Amino acid sequence: MKIGILVTTIFTVGSHALFGQILVDDTNYTVAQLVSDVLINSNCAETSNYTSFTGTQQNINGIGYFNANNTDFPFEEGIVLSTGRARDARGPNTDINDSGTESWPGDEDLMTITKTGNLFNATFIQFDFVPLTNNISFNFLFASEEYQENYQCIYSDVFAFILTDAQGVSTNLALVPGTDQPVRATTIRPGVAEQCAARNLDFFGQINGDMDAISFEGQTESLKAESRVTPGETYTIKLVISDNQDPQVDSAVFLEAGSFSVGFDLGEDRTVDNGNPACIDEPIPLDATIEGVQRYRWYKDGSEIAAWTDTPKVALTESGTYRVDLIFSASCVSSGGLQVDFIAPPEIGERPADLTGCDIDGDGSEIFDLSANGAIMMGAQDPAIYAVTYFKSDADARAYAHPIENPDTYETRQSETIYARLSSGNSCYEITAFVLNLQALDFEASLPTSHVLCLDNNDGLLGLPPVLDTGLSPSEYNFTWYANEISEDNRIAGATGPSLSVSSLGTYHVRLQNLEVGCQFFLTTEVLPSRQPDIFEVRSVSDTFANNNTVEITAEGEGTYLYAVDDSEFAASNRFENLGAEEHTAYITDSENCSVLSKKFTIVDFPRFFTPNGDGINDVWRIVGFPEIEQAEITIFDQYGTMLYQFNDRSGWDGTAHDRNMPANDYWFKITYVKDNVHKEFKSHFTLKR
Template structure:
């Protein structure tokens, strides 16, 4: 039922849009190899084999034609981990047609070093080349370019070439690398999940008008290898699901692209990094077993003097091509680009350089910019042709291996002196070498610049004096300074600040490049300026009940800084709760932890003294309720122990221990307080106190 649906969908999409490829399952494997992929008289193919999911109703092998679409190949072979016909575009859903019973492939497991493979599809055949190299074009497409699967998962495929001795290698390789082509090795990347990899070879994410149905695809790539003419080879073109059966993938092989070529070696050009040098003589060898004729061309012109000559030598810029005829029906071609350059020279001897350590406790290793010598060595020679490279061993410089990868900031182990070898060349071509020394200078200083400074702000957020001074403690006679705000970028340079110290008026990160005047060594020092400001809200909350005989308050502050608190003294702490307070007046204080400012607030503890001594000594001469003014509609009545009313008052004046001007004796006395609470309720409190004479 599913296969019928896919076929109907394909016909509808083709008739409606005519923008997608077509896929047919009507070709035999021999026809796909001989008539579609190879189609050449320069190779004898045989022993055609294949495998796919036909035992489970799924055919992953098909012939495709671009029809009216913009697919890069006119026709070819498609190999899929699902239905081959599912490759027909557009990309409007996720193809996911594998089954667990459909196995993987042991050869692919071995060469890809992957343990769990499913849903394998392959075509395999033998061929005997008449030439010394061959190639064919392909592209990989996969549903694993959807979402962020490309960051971790990819199906696997390989083009396994095996010689007559059983030696195998994979030809499905990312250009100029050793990485196999996959969704993880050729990808656009996913923001905040994974970076692009080999993005130059990624073809794009497909949409509703795409020629094929897969989410993404690579660009057209080339599989190639040198071979021995006349030897028998086996090639296996195989693809499989990796780890699970989800998300189909496919590889498309371009028809007629299986080319049996004559290799003249790699191009020797400036752009390739391997030009020849004037005075070199280069040999071009097109020798091929069974060749009947050789025809050489230079920049498109026939070189008749080299007719039927297999090996020639050249010594000038030129584009060479050769045709090797094995029969009138089999003519193979090869070509090569050659460039010859003037051998480089060392224009001026390099200078010995200095690297610095800045203290005996400095854990950082010495760093030096080796490229300071590049202009001297290069002189006026063309930087588009020549380059200067740096090495720690002369033999490495001569062999062009183990180059120092970051010469602008070369870091090395502590030593008094090292020797650096510079090589000027155009890549691997002719070269000159010269050496120079790097001397390590121990400047032995410790900066006094703190990790953090505080900028005090007022209630309006404006800086208040004194502003923090960012001081390196270094001498301007020994060092020059450049200060930066937030990052060491040219746009962030504080041009007016060239002293060893800076007075900050803004928060943020500050950096200074301290450059030793004598040796030119630089180090970056950094600090951070934070702000602190008074609280927006400061309040005193009385937690204890009135007349509890032990007042408790909580000090609360709201603002953008951490705060510390105190009551009646400047002995600040982070504690906000203060207890054991007797009746009376107090002052609460708050300050930020950096001591930028102090705010105070007076408060009362409402209570009464348990005794008083009205003897005229000025101490405890009056009995009164402290904080009476904090109570609404308060009234105090005082009685003797027999309940006789002695006096009434409504203010903080208190009672002096007399009635009608006559001092009363030492004794216990009673009082009754009435007041209105915050809810408007009338409250009454009764208790007693002592009068002592």
């Protein structure tokens, strides 16, 4: 029936069906065939006792053979194990695979080894095998419908490759690389915004779309399961997958055909990149002795080493990529490889110096930069190969165990010995030691964290330059001053005293060396600018002729400014109220009192009375600050509204009208004027006193 559907699809959509989806066969292969002919396909291991389990009682087969069918699927062919129908794995990804049932149980072995409860819809194949060599591995890929919506945050559909040895000890080999976590939807995932973060994203392959080769929502990258084994021992392998928490939405694992490799493990690569290269005077012995091997063939960088033919034990002395073929028979050849870098033994260029630190704050601890000794030890040796690592004991240094983390900020509460190892990782090495001397120091300096350089708005110096003064005695300390950065190029020539006069902005450092105990440390201060303002203005913020005359002083520039009017104290507020009708002086200074600028201004107002008695004092009534207003015209009225006098200049009114003195009384006036290009009018009254 499935073949008929496939043929129909091919004829209706042509090349899209042929190249757009994998093919799955869940009827024509026995479990023994899937294991021996598809997965292993090697005569270097004996397999037997094939068993399996899937949803047979529910009329669901979760076990099948697949072929990539010229798609971009990572594996050309192999085995698919599903928590639903295996044939549903075929793409495209247009529907949700959901063929499991509650009556289809999970698997106890999978539950135990992955510590995952509440399992449904288990599918597995199981077989015994006897390896001829010492290493097995295979490639697999996990795919799941749990990668839709937020299911990857919750549902842990899980797969395991359970290897059980002759003693009954079981191990799960299907782990997230570099971890002890089983492969499942929640351990390898892209994450969902605001619900769960991505995990092990480097191993997640892709979210699938309508045109992809398989029908699952997402899939991992190709992963490798691997283990050492004992030649000739009988092992049981169980490849098992199951749904978690509910039987809904399916997951599957794809096992690459022929990837079940029964090879030979020569050991880990001995390279600089791995941190374990070999020394040129330390040959690496290799032993490929396995019972039943008929011949041995050795290769270096792809070329056969004739002198080692049929020799199971060899010693490596040169850098290169090595391989051995173990020939059991014409149909069983097992191989193993090893890459080796041989390096020259490191040499300590110069013995590291003891370091002395001063506890100047009295907290009983101090930070040391251990790496200061690294360059001394390294000399001209290649830092791409060699490095200095620091340890608290000689034993740890020799074992390359428990190195000191963050050696550039190592904190200690006591004097101690540090062991420095010069090596290329866990390889040949030289070890030396140096002492950290922690000295308590009764220290107090007067150097502020910042100083101010007084400048005008053209960056000209105002007054004397600031003096950076430590307040310390040259009989107790040596002083070395630096500008901006601590380096020999930035050392200030001749600056060796406890204070320094500076006329440039920037950061200044002084290295202090205590003459009694020898420790040295740094103090830092910053020289900041305080400039005169670029803009200095006085602006009235109250209406003309208001009862409360108010102004604001405006300053713009690189500085913090203080303000005053007349004889008031300088303050941070730039607003001044209740100013009388007269000329005033505004002042501005910076917070460091570098300089004082002033500007005169006049409050426009009218006197509330005048006394025209000829004594020369207050004899004329006029507008105070008249020049500050524009197009002013003033008219004087008596209490009956009769116009008595009119003027538009500073002359004012002398209290006469119609050639006679007007009597003491209240008089009214009207002034029209222009302010801020707006015509305005103001009326009020004043008193004439005789």
